[in-house]
Amino acid sequence: MTTITLKSLANENDRITVSGATVDALRQSLRGPLCLPGDPGYEEARTIWNAMIDRRPAMVVRALGAADVIQTVRFAADHGAFLAVRGGGHNIAGHAVCEGGLLLDLSLMRSVHVDPSSKRVRVEPGALLADLDKETMAFGCVVPSGINSTTGIAGLTLGGGFGWTTRKLGLTIDSLLAADLVTADGKLLRVNGNENSNLFWAIRGGGGNFGVVTSFFFRMHPMAPAVLSGVVVHPLETAPDFLRDYRRLAAAAADELTAWVVMRKAPPLPFLPQEWHGREVLILALCWCGDLSQGERAVAELRGLGRPIADVVAPQPFTAWQSAFDPMLTPGARNYWKSHDFAELSDDAIDAMVAAVRTLPAPDCEVLIAHLGGAMSRVPPEATAYPQRNPHFLMNVHTRWQKADDDEHCIAWARNLFAATADHAAGSVYVNFMPEDEADRVAMAYGPNYRRLSEIKRHYDPQNLFRLNQNIAPAVHEVRATG
Numbered sequence: 001m002t003t004i005t006l007k008s009l010a011n012e013n014d015r016i017t018v019s020g021a022t023v024d025a026l027r028q029s030l031r032g033p034l035c036l037p038g039d040p041g042y043e044e045a046r047t048i049w050n051a052m053i054d055r056r057p058a059m060v061v062r063a064l065g066a067a068d069v070i071q072t073v074r075f076a077a078d079h080g081a082f083l084a085v086r087g088g089g090h091n092i093a094g095h096a097v098c099e100g101g102l103l104l105d106l107s108l109m110r111s112v113h114v115d116p117s118s119k120r121v122r123v124e125p126g127a128l129l130a131d132l133d134k135e136t137m138a139f140g141c142v143v144p145s146g147i148n149s150t151t152g153i154a155g156l157t158l159g160g161g162f163g164w165t166t167r168k169l170g171l172t173i174d175s176l177l178a179a180d181l182v183t184a185d186g187k188l189l190r191v192n193g194n195e196n197s198n199l200f201w202a203i204r205g206g207g208g209n210f211g212v213v214t215s216f217f218f219r220m221h222p223m224a225p226a227v228l229s230g231v232v233v234h235p236l237e238t239a240p241d242f243l244r245d246y247r248r249l250a251a252a253a254a255d256e257l258t259a260w261v262v263m264r265k266a267p268p269l270p271f272l273p274q275e276w277h278g279r280e281v282l283i284l285a286l287c288w289c290g291d292l293s294q295g296e297r298a299v300a301e302l303r304g305l306g307r308p309i310a311d312v313v314a315p316q317p318f319t320a321w322q323s324a325f326d327p328m329l330t331p332g333a334r335n336y337w338k339s340h341d342f343a344e345l346s347d348d349a350i351d352a353m354v355a356a357v358r359t360l361p362a363p364d365c366e367v368l369i370a371h372l373g374g375a376m377s378r379v380p381p382e383a384t385a386y387p388q389r390n391p392h393f394l395m396n397v398h399t400r401w402q403k404a405d406d407d408e409h410c411i412a413w414a415r416n417l418f419a420a421t422a423d424h425a426a427g428s429v430y431v432n433f434m435p436e437d438e439a440d441r442v443a444m445a446y447g448p449n450y451r452r453l454s455e456i457k458r459h460y461d462p463q464n465l466f467r468l469n470q471n472i473a474p475a476v477h478e479v480r481a482t483g
């Protein structure tokens with residue numbers, strides 16, 4: 001085999017050269033395949049959810065276990081190769097893949113092992129939310145996660161993780177008991193409240209900055225098979241009044257109730273009258289996870305607002321609701337996101353969002369308003385790396401389109417709405433919703449926790465091997481001259 005050149009870790013404009021014998025030795029040490037461009041599995045490994053990202057790594061390791069991860073991390077560190085780590089491949093920023101470097105692809109490691117007696121579940125880092133939900137719900141249990149079942153559990157957990165059960169059960173990280181982590185020196189560490197507790201603190205929100213997780217261990221929570229859930233659809237014309245009532249009712253809601261809003265052009269859903277297909281609407285998405293008859297009463301006021309075009313809220317299996325939005329979030333489209341947290345949803349922010357929805361640049365673009373609080377807000381901000389524990393509304397401007405020709409126009413629309421609402425925002429931002437061009441927001445995203453994260457990074461990854469992420473720079477300690 002001939003030599004391979006890889007992007008250098010020390011200088012991204014340089015290349016390092018590795019002999020064919022060295023690559024063969026790595027290949028022999030692995031259980032999973034090592035793929036070069038053109039090999040089977042190479043395209044699958046480099047293709048991620050956001051079609052804006054089209055990068056060609058020089059080499060891919062498709063890990064099958066912790067040993068493969070250790071070998072790959074050591075190889076990257078020893079040879080100074082630029083490294084990317086891929087879980088479910090969903091992150092908007094596209095950090096899961098690098099151009100010209102070494103890609104450590106974890107997507108084949110998808111096992112989920114439930115221990116019903118201890119109510120714990122061990123999850124491998126390539127597992128998707130659907131894998132986790134299907135396994136745990138077979139035992140009447142759940143781990144709180146996100147709203148799109150094809151999202152990877154790894155990236156979601158490392159950033160914090162929230163969805164339909166977060167107000168009742170907390171963030172995904174609030175159910176994380178432990179993890180196995182391969183650090184930059186190629187060691188596998190168990191991290192939990194007692195062992196390597198600094199690292200355990202850091203990976204609960206700090207992203208992929210500290211190592212590669214090979215197993216997550218979660219606490220499971222009992223969950224009824226059905227949730228009261230569905231959508232209520234309104235004309236966009238009534239959105240300003242609706243949202244003023246929504247913010248009041250959402251803020252006062254019981255922990256069991258989660259109510260999010262999406263404003264977009266109506267998809268051709270079978271329960272919507274045809275004349276509404278393609279017109280701007282406000283979609284209220286509701287989920288009550290608790291006693292169903294109590295839930296009917298709890299959602300009545302929200303469902304009674306305005307004059308809806310359609311209301312399809314009813315009991316349904318939790319796993320069905322968890323995948324209800326999958327058809328609108330399929331891979332392969334071009335995507336760009338901008339996000340703000342809001343302590344309060346001001347009239348001006350509401351009006352700016354509604355005005356932007358009147359000028360959507362492409363049919364699949366949308367503005368999402370999520371409401372977070374309940375159990376997740378009863379954890380102190382310094383308890384985990386994820387800092388924004390106050391009840392808050394989160395806006396995600398989700399721009400989604402098909403052709404590269406529309407990039408500029410669509411991205412400009414998202415940035416304009418982001419700028420128009422900036423004065424009303426809390427300043428924090430969810431790292432998992434940040435696009436690639438927001439490196440300057442990372443410190444703000446972690447707020448008071450950034451300094452500690454940066455110290456831990458310095459201790460465990462001083463060379464910043466794990467840098468293709470929302471990067472936390474290793475702390476720099478001033479060297480004082482003596483004499």
Ligand code: FAD
Pocket residue numbers: 049085086087088089090091092094095096097106125145146147148151152153154155156157158159160161162163207208209211212213214329432433468469470
């Ligand atoms: P990847 O792109 O594979 O990974 C993201 C990054 O995480 C990688 O670049 C790497 O730095 C790091 N990483 C991945 N695996 C590991 C590992 N094992 N060890 C160390 N580092 C690792 N988030 C929510 O909280 N709630 C939601 O409801 C929600 N909905 C979403 C819906 C859609 C359609 C999309 C695209 C995203 C959504 N997200 C949501 C955001 C989601 O949490 C992030 O995109 C997350 O990063 C996805 O994880 P992944 O493993 O699929 O991503």
